[in-house]
Amino acid sequence: MHDVVIVGAGPVGLFLACELGLAGRSVLVLERETEPGSPWRSFPLGMRGLSAGSVEAFHRRGLLSPLLAASGAPERPVPDQPAPPRSAGHFAGTPLDPADVDLARLPHRLPSPAVDGLMTSLEAVESVLAERAVKLGVEIRRGVAVTDVTQDGSAVVARAGEQEYPAKWLVGCDGGRSTVRRLAGFDFDGTEPRLTGYLALVTLADPGLLRPGFTPTPQGMYVTMSEPGHLGVLDFDGGTYDRTRPPTLEHLQSVLRRVSGTDATLTEVQFASSFTDRAKQVTTYRRGRVLLAGDAAHIHSPLGGQGLNLGLGDALNLGWKLAATVAGTAPAGLLDTYSAERHPVGERVLDWSRAQVAAMGPDPHARAVKSVLTDLLATRDGTTYVFERTSGTSLRYDLGSEEPLIGHNAPEFVLTDGTSLADLLQDGHGVALDFGGGLREVAQRYDDRIRYVAGPARDDLGFGAVLVRPDGIVAWAGGREPDRGAFEEAVRRWFFSVEAE
Known part of the structure; x- marks a missing residue:
């Protein structure tokens, strides 16, 4: 077994x-x-x-x-300072400028x-x-x-x-x-679809008829990717297409012409699939x-x-x-x-x-919402908000603490000897980083459950010690004079079985 x-x-x-x-x-x-x-x-x-x-x-x-x-x-390579992202992605087809991401708003960011x-x-x-x-x-x-x-x-x-x-x-x-x-x-449980989407690799008789990137239309939206013939189409049909069968060339061409409002002609369909927005x-x-x-x-x-x-x-x-x-x-x-x-x-x-x-969506209400969103996303706050959501930066589990770092993904702390948090997490154990060395006696009681490392960090962000779960989430964080009792309580909460004791 x-x-x-x-x-x-x-x-x-x-x-x-x-x-x-x-x-x-x-x-x-x-x-x-x-x-x-x-x-x-x-x-x-x-x-x-x-x-x-x-x-x-x-x-x-x-x-x-x-x-x-x-x-x-x-x-x-590891940058000297936290660097801006190379891409900020898009929201609802509206591309975002990575230069508008406000790095100061990203919590506890260290070079990595x-x-x-x-x-x-x-x-x-x-x-x-x-x-x-x-x-x-x-x-x-x-x-x-x-x-x-x-x-x-x-x-x-x-x-x-x-x-x-x-x-x-x-x-x-x-x-x-x-x-x-x-x-x-x-x-x-969830919601039923509003659209059928198509993803295909095709050959177009006249690729110039289709605009690059995301193109909204009165009937939906089409997307041309960077690779020639790599095409996406969103048809707001209520998800009625029968997805038990692969889309044919004739069907794809009909949908593409209707959604794009062009006379686009497909001469070959190499691969095609469909999807919905069922959630x-x-x-x-x-x-x-x-x-x-x-x-x-x-x-x-x-x-x-x-x-x-x-x-x-x-x-x-x-x-x-x-x-x-x-x-x-x-x-x-x-x-x-x-x-x-x-x-x-x-x-x-x-x-x-x-x-x-x-x-x-192609209806007037959706277009009105999209217009407002486009204006908001053009701002520094809007771009940063979307980046925080899509990058995972804003992820925080509720671990019952008011300390903002607890529940967040741990910053990439690096000790003065060059050892990084990533180095310490590679074996899948929890890690206790004790920048001041005051928790050694307590930590040694649990050295079969967590990896304890003492020593100053290049940048400790004002913390005296942090306890990191194997998934990189901060389970506990202490100030310059960390509370030994609170540290031991956190270790026992996440790593210690009473039955095993």
Whole structure:
């Protein structure tokens, strides 16, 4: 019996597998597809944007350099000072100027090679994660379609035909049409679609008929990407297109002509798919011994590129908590904090997606909203607000503290000897940074649970010590004279099991 069976070998499932493998847990990944590669995962159709938060997660596990190499991107040196982002993205098709991002408003920002996003592909992300997972002892079985899930108080069993795969825990990372979600009986609530979207790689008889970038029209919107023939179309048809069949050349051309208001002619369709803006989320991310992560837990339109980053955040949050639960070292209720922390984040992303669709509609009300938003987004405050949301900078879990740093992603502290927080987090342990050295006696009681490091920092931002969870979130922070009792209470809250004592 494995400790954990993960269903789905996409980026979320593989990232979670790496987190569990890093903690020494036995992990089996089951994937329905027989081969890892496909045109939908490679460039340009598989192109995805990783947020600064996701890039930082790769950096803190020692995976940023391999990912940059797989993505064809240059290495990123650590800047001397916090640098402005290279891109600020868009909202509802309105591009944002990165020069308008107010760095002073970004909380506790320190120089790091991971303070900006990255354009990559699903293929690059999955290849890097799969290679790391295998090195960590994770078993990946492809061509296995799960057909049933049963559980009791001590185990869960995934079945694929006649084959059974028992485990202590099972995690569904099997996408928006999740089989695990359905079989395990999760409630899935949300809103129905207003549009059908199309993504295709085509050959156009006259590409000059279509404008570059996002182009709103009285019938919807079309998007021409940087790669020739890489095309997106939004048709506000109420989501009525039958998505059980792939779009034909004739259908795509009809929709494109109607939405664009041009006589655009398609001479070839190499690949085409459809999507909607249906936005739904499970009411809880856990039912007994079955958990969900990524699109299995929440679906929304791909507008704004938040889906992959949301799923990676799920995996990062869940991995160390599930590993500690399997090992028997988790404090009571630790695993339940996964759903408690990530469900509100998913809700915000779904509303973010809904807001963009509402502003992109072709009706007069939507156009009026879009006009006001365009003016607001042209301001420094508006641009910074959007960047904070899409980059992950504004993410903060409610950990019950008034201290602004607690619950946020930890700044990239660097000690005077050159050791960075990213260096210390690579093995997946929690980290106690004690800049003044006054917590050593307390920390040594828990040296099997956390990594304690004492010494001054190049910039401690006014803190005397910080306790960082394995997912990079600040669990506790103290002033110049940190409270030993408060520090020990935080360590025990997040890392110590009374049963194990």
